[in-house]
Amino acid sequence: MAEQKYTVNAMGEQCPIPVVKTKKVLDSVQGDAEITVLVDNETAVQNLTRMGKNAGAEVLAEKTSDREFHVTLRVKDRKPSVETTEEINCIPEVKGDFVIAVDTATMGRGNDELGQVLMKGFLFAVTQLDELPKTMLFYNGGATLTTEDSDSLDDLKSLEAQGVTIKTCGTCLNYYGLTEKLKVGEVTNMYDIVETMAKASKVVKP
DSSP states (O other): OOOEEEEEEOTTOOTTHHHHHHHHHHHHOOEEEEEEEEESOHHHHHHHHHHHHHTTOEEEEEEEETTEEEEEEEEEEEOOOOOOOOOOOOOOOOBOSEEEEEOOSSOSSSOHHHHHHHHHHHHHHHHTOSSBOSEEEEOGGGGGGGBTTOTTHHHHHHHHHTTOEEEEEHHHHHHTTOGGGBOSSEEEOHHHHHHHHHHSSEEEOO
16 A cells, blocks of 8 residues: 555644644554644644654654744554544643754764764754753764755754754854755854853753
């Protein structure tokens, strides 16, 4: 059976409505399916992401404009579920007052190929945190992770859609010739990086 595609328009809706609408579709599908949900707030993205992961779906989220987000749930070999009246809990925005600062495209010292694998795993692990960072800063070699051809773009776009501010050093992008290839977040400068770190309750570096 070919993959079925569904679109759920939940623009203007607050939790639990986007989750309720999406769960209704999810419970009805069988086989392979892709459900794209349109919402206009980061809290809805967070709740949809949590619901999708709990249901065993692959979840991708992207901020398409200031007030529009697309959350895509992909399922494989799914069997229809009997709809239940289980309570859907809406969680408030879950961001902590901490910053993650990434200054390299590799994690740890030793083998660079292994370091790239570790960094990809680290950024994915951030998406799984119960409390997300307030801001993520990328500078020096880390600037390559927010640009075209980065293996971590989907994870970073998902974090941005959930309200995490992603900033990349403009001087670094220029140095690496990547200014026109930034694909997620915004450009920043060293003054802002210093201020962001100084104001954070803690700074985490991989």
